[in-house]
Amino acid sequence: MPGLGWLVQGCAARAPVQRRDLCYGSSQFLAATDLAHRWPRHRGVSGLMGNLVRDPALIRGLAAIWRLPVIDLRVRRADADAWSGAYFGPAGRSIFSGQLAQAVLELPTVEEHYLAGRAKQALRTNLRHARDHGVTSGRISTHEAWLEAAGVIVQGAAWVRRMAKPEAGQQVSYYLARDAHETPLAFAGSAIFGQFAVLFIMLNDPDRRPIASWARYQLHTYLAFDLSRSGVKYLLVGSAFRQTAGNQYFQHLLGYRPRHLRLEVIEPSAT
Secondary structure, three states: OOHHHHHHHHHHOOOOOOOOOOOOOOOHHHHHHHHHHHHHHHHHHHHHHHHHHOHHHHHHHHHHHHHOOOEEEEEHHHHHHOOOOOOOOOOEOOOOOOOEEEEEEEOOOOOHHHOOOOOHHHHHHHHHHHOOOEEEEEEEEOOOHHHHHHHHHHOOHHHHOOOOOOOOOEEEEEEEEEOOOOOOOEEEEEOOOOOOEEEEEEEOOOOOOOOOHHHHHHHHHHHHHHHHHHOOOOOEEEOOOOOOHHHHHHHHHHHHEEEEEEEEEEOOOHH
């Protein structure tokens, strides 16, 4: 949430912050979402302050964002330089577009633990539907094959052809879910930075619901474990509060949590 960092950090400098988790769908989460959607991006902090004056109830949302836990992440200078200014997906979102109030998933290592409990009942149901309908998910080895499959899913979308092949030093993983006849249903891509990765795109075929929706849950679960096995600890997907209600629900079922990020760039050791 650009601009909000100045206000949050200014408040934090004046008083100790008691960090608190924020559950999707809670009253505080909804207040923070309302604040994010009503705050004009182009007007910065002045626009935010204007909204707070007109509707003091939005202060609850600001307080909820202020108290979010912080995750410390380290990124190598080589990775930061390789990805600097990189843009992905239909919205053209930058990999490093904001470090406040991000949706973050601590990647699971054991499937039985990840899928256990009442909170994961809906996820287990969606995965079962996908499996019963012959959906399979996997990693795609080449950028070209991934783009071709993406073109089948989002037919006629010109932005698909503009998703450039990664340059030297950029590490990307590509994923695809298919139906029982090997027809693409959903695709995803993540940029990898050592201990964390950014899910820069995930889309399913809008004309093949509900099977394509079930495929998206299976695909995400597959990539979460695939990245975890590769040593990635956290998966980031952008602002937790600027998402649509549907995407927030999707993130909630998968176990994402709103977090602030504190990035440290690791310089190469002197020789």
